[in-house]
Amino acid sequence: SVSTKYQDERTVNLYGSVTPGVTTLNYDFENDAVSVVAKNPPAEDVSRGAGNSCTASVVSYKDAGGSQSKMLKAYSAPSRNGTGVLNLDKFTQEATDYSVTWRQVLTANANHKNGVLLRGDTKTVGNASKGYTQGIMAGYYMNVYNHGGVTEFRIYKSTKSTSLNMFNSATVNLSVGANQSVWYRASVSGTSRVELKLEYSTDGGKTWNLGTSTTDEGGDFVQGATQYVWGLAAEQGNFLIDWKQASIPWKTESEARWSARNTLTCRVAVLFRAAEPKAW
Numbered sequence: 001s002v003s004t005k006y007q008d009e010r011t012v013n014l015y016g017s018v019t020p021g022v023t024t025l026n027y028d029f030e031n032d033a034v035s036v037v038a039k040n041p042p043a044e045d046v047s048r049g050a051g052n053s054c055t056a057s058v059v060s061y062k063d064a065g066g067s068q069s070k071m072l073k074a075y076s077a078p079s080r081n082g083t084g085v086l087n088l089d090k091f092t093q094e095a096t097d098y099s100v101t102w103r104q105v106l107t108a109n110a111n112h113k114n115g116v117l118l119r120g121d122t123k124t125v126g127n128a129s130k131g132y133t134q135g136i137m138a139g140y141y142m143n144v145y146n147h148g149g150v151t152e153f154r155i156y157k158s159t160k161s162t163s164l165n166m167f168n169s170a171t172v173n174l175s176v177g178a179n180q181s182v183w184y185r186a187s188v189s190g191t192s193r194v195e196l197k198l199e200y201s202t203d204g205g206k207t208w209n210l211g212t213s214t215t216d217e218g219g220d221f222v223q224g225a226t227q228y229v230w231g232l233a234a235e236q237g238n239f240l241i242d243w244k245q246a247s248i249p250w251k252t253e254s255e256a257r258w259s260a261r262n263t264l265t266c267r268v269a270v271l272f273r274a275a276e277p278k279a280w
Contacts, residue, residue: 027243029070032058038075045090049135054084063105064179071240077231085135086228091245093225099187101244108238115143118188119224130160139221142186142198149175153198153211170212192219
């Protein structure tokens with residue numbers, strides 16, 4: 001048998017912090033076949049909200065800037081309040097502090113209402129008698145309303161009620177022409193005091209401009225799933241989208257607050273053992 005004795009044990013305490021990196025998930029639809037008619041499910045990792053009869057499929061599209069890519073095309077949203085709901089199943093159903101960026105291309109000049117629902121409660125889902133429309137979850141709904149040469153940015157709270165509760169609305173002189181790509185970003189962070197923000201970009205995300213922001217002091221939703229919701233009694237089709245989800249931390253004007261919430265401070269004890277081998 002082999003044994004050791006006379007071990008010299010030493011403990012070294014290491015102090016520091018670990019800041020989580022940003023995790024990003026994308027919908028590029030590269031594994032989806034192009035279709036000129038609606039499909040169910042509309043795309044890989046995309047499903048219709050429970051009981052919602054909206055229609056969509058993946059198409060190949062070139063925007064006014066000459067960018068060619070696959071995008072999801074919405075066709076119709078015949079459910080209650082003329083609203084379509086898609087579950088973005090690639091994103092976790094337990095997302096906490098995160099943002100979702102989507103590129104939107106309007107293929108016709110009309111009034112469009114589109115956006116994402118963040119921190120969706122998978123146990124509170126609209127049906128024939130509750131919720132704004134069938135399939136919509138309770139959560140924070142971040143909506144972009146393009147109409148009449150301007151764009152309104154609206155933040156709602158979706159609940160069991162058949163109407164949406166609006167936090168606030170701001171109008172920006174953003175005129176979106178047909179076949180023009182515009183990028184939008186919706187962000188959520190915090191628990192008892194939830195911060196919500198909607199931004200837009202016309203240069204592919206190089207420069208972000210504030211659409212609107214607000215705070216939910218109640219913090220009703222602390223984590224959840226992500227949905228894409230459009231229509232709201234406006235134009236149901238004639239637009240294309242894709243999505244990207246990114247976890248926080250961000251580096252913004254609230255950097256100190258984000259860092260405090262997203263930095264894990266660690267105290268690690270490392271044990272070193274050194275022993276001289278004993279003679280056979």
